[in-house]
Amino acid sequence: MQTFKGRLLALALASAALLSVGQGALALDPDAQVNPDAGPLELFSFGFKAYQRGEKLEAFEALRYAADKGHPGARWKLGKMYAEGDGVPENDYEAFKIFEQIVRDQDDETGNYSNAAYVASAVVALADYLRLGIANSPVTVDLPRARQFYFHAASFFGDAKAQFELGRMLLNGEGGRANPRQAARWLNLAAEKGHVGAEALLGYLLFDGKTISLRPEPVRGLAMLTMALKDAGASDQQWIRPLQEETFSVASEDVRRQAQAYVDQQVLPAAGAVVSAKN
Structure with missing residues (x-):
């Protein structure tokens, strides 16, 4: 029987090109007081506080260092910043790659762990992108896989947005047979x-x-x-x-x-x- 990690990994591998998170980011700000040698938690905390102060470029740099060192919250926030054009140029494909990395790197078999919220949000974000596609990128519309991603976030994580979107797809027959009762x-x-x-x-x-x-x-x-x-x-x-x-x-x-x-x-x-x- 395929494990929880195996199912999510299979989804991620099938979604689009798997590229590293760290590519294509903004150039470092020479005036930012970010210590790249600090630990991931310290960098995440620094970035979070800078973001709260409205210093988003400095926040971005700290979060990127933390993400490179494996901090899931930093990765997730970077993805959201790219997706929303929040402090950085909007770039849905960069966001897609980051969310994909979060899904690929999680290593729990049940979904009951401290990073579950980040993984669930990343899976839903991938589903959203696969449902609509991303212009000028390898990510094209793939309704069956979008429906599959929503199902995993809805069932494993109990994510309300995923449950809503899955319900809509089942109701309208998007990505598969319609099933109004489900x-x-x-x-x-x-x-x-x-x-x-x-x-x-x-x-x-x-x-x-x-x-x-x-x-x-x-x-x-x-x-x-x-x-x-x-x-x-x-x-x-x-x-x-x-x-x-x-x-x-x-x-x-x-x-x-x-x-x-x-x-x-x-x-x-x-x-x-x-x-x-x-x-």
Whole structure:
């Protein structure tokens, strides 16, 4: 039976070109007071404090030294900085390579270890990139592998974002056969962790139950959508609002009243037939 590390390594090897993390970085800042001979933890701490002060180039240099010495938090932060153009020029391919390195270098068989959060985030980031591809790079759209990456992060790490994205892919048949019932189970797990997107989409599916072949739960569905809309950020509200307005428009007055009562109390009615997937 393939081990946990073996599964993640196989995913990483199949995703795209495997290149080293340290290449293509910015030139060293001669004025930065970074001691490259310091230990990885000291360098990470130095970089973290510099980042908090807004000294991002100095932070980058310290984090890069720490990453070269194997500090997983430093590697992860470098990947995020490249992905977001935070203090460095945005470079999704550099971010991809760093996240890939994090996945390849982890050595635990169960996922229950101190670096699990970094590895989980890296796996999800790789899935995101494989889902959309990276322009002008060897990383092309690969929906089946994106779905596989999300599954690993969702199942081994219980990552809420991965559970949500896996649910969406299963619902829409992206990267493989559609399975609405399984989609609902993964969305339910993510919603239980407070993921507003999962809460909204699951609420929409539960409202009439047809798509996921379950009995309708209109009160629960409308309450979930309304609570998700209330809690969501601006970007999520753009797609949640039309779903909430659609269900509200066809709901009976009694359903609206009951749903609003749950929203006012910030609680949900008891769950129906959605069966939780194993975490």
